[in-house]
Amino acid sequence: xxxxxxxxxxxxxxxxxxxxxxxxxxxxxxxxxxxxxxxxxxxxxxxxxxxxxxxxxxxxxxxxxxxxxxxxxxxxxxxxxxxxxxxxxxxxxxxxxxxxxxxxxxxxxxxxxxxx
Amino acid sequence: xxxxxxxxxxxxxxxxxxxxxxxxxxxxxxxxxxxxxxxxxxxxxxxxxxxxxxxxxxxxxxxxxxxxxxxxxxxxxxxxxxxxxxxxxxxxxxxxxxxxxxxxxxxxxxxxx
Numbered sequence: 001x002x003x004x005x006x007x008x009x010x011x012x013x014x015x016x017x018x019x020x021x022x023x024x025x026x027x028x029x030x031x032x033x034x035x036x037x038x039x040x041x042x043x044x045x046x047x048x049x050x051x052x053x054x055x056x057x058x059x060x061x062x063x064x065x066x067x068x069x070x071x072x073x074x075x076x077x078x079x080x081x082x083x084x085x086x087x088x089x090x091x092x093x094x095x096x097x098x099x100x101x102x103x104x105x106x107x108x109x110x111x112x113x114x115x116x
Numbered sequence: 117x118x119x120x121x122x123x124x125x126x127x128x129x130x131x132x133x134x135x136x137x138x139x140x141x142x143x144x145x146x147x148x149x150x151x152x153x154x155x156x157x158x159x160x161x162x163x164x165x166x167x168x169x170x171x172x173x174x175x176x177x178x179x180x181x182x183x184x185x186x187x188x189x190x191x192x193x194x195x196x197x198x199x200x201x202x203x204x205x206x207x208x209x210x211x212x213x214x215x216x217x218x219x220x221x222x223x224x225x226x227x228x229x
Contacts, residue, residue: 033216045220101147106158
């Protein structure tokens with residue numbers, strides 16, 4: 001079974017600053033995938049970034065990067081140059097089993113507030 | 117490309133009533149998921165379809181919840197009778213076969229009074 005832990009219920013960051021959202025995971029699978037989603041107050045889950053367990057380089061997507069430390073079982077999300085529109089809930093999730101279509105297991109989320 | 121569509125966006129019912137939610141996945145996505153997200157928690161899987169077959173419904177409360185995906189496209193999730201603890205956001209997601217990235221719809225917010 002997979003487990004995701006997000007220990008930061010809430011975070012504040014100044015506009016234009018960088019912020020790191022923590023995520024640790026637990027799995028016995030050798031092959032797995034890690035995801036980050038953003039959930040604004042409207043409710044939709046927006047896919048941000050993906051990291052495969054065998055990917056040697058950290059994933060990057062625009063202002064988002066994933067700091068993947070396999071030995072520590074951590075997959076932290078780094079948002080650079082924060083914008084007011086980044087204020088939302090952020091969820092770390094994983095799928096295991098090496099299959100592309102296993103369901104995602106989510107953490108409890110971190111609420112990010114960007115301050116002008 | 118159109119995203120995942122869900123309706124209704126909001127629903128308020130009294131306990132013991134029934135309710136149904138509809139989902140239309142991204143065109144070409146054979147795999148469809150229904151998740152339940154209770155306030156303050158991350159989404160949890162209720163049921164997964166691949167085409168019109170059920171892949172995983174181990175966490176679906178089958179005494180009150182049912183779901184179908186006729187013709188392998190649209191899906192309907194039903195609750196009958198609803199309980200107070202069913203108040204949550206119901207999220208539908210879809211993905212291509214063999215692709216891990218799931219794309220979510222806007223969700224349906226259900227309040228059971």
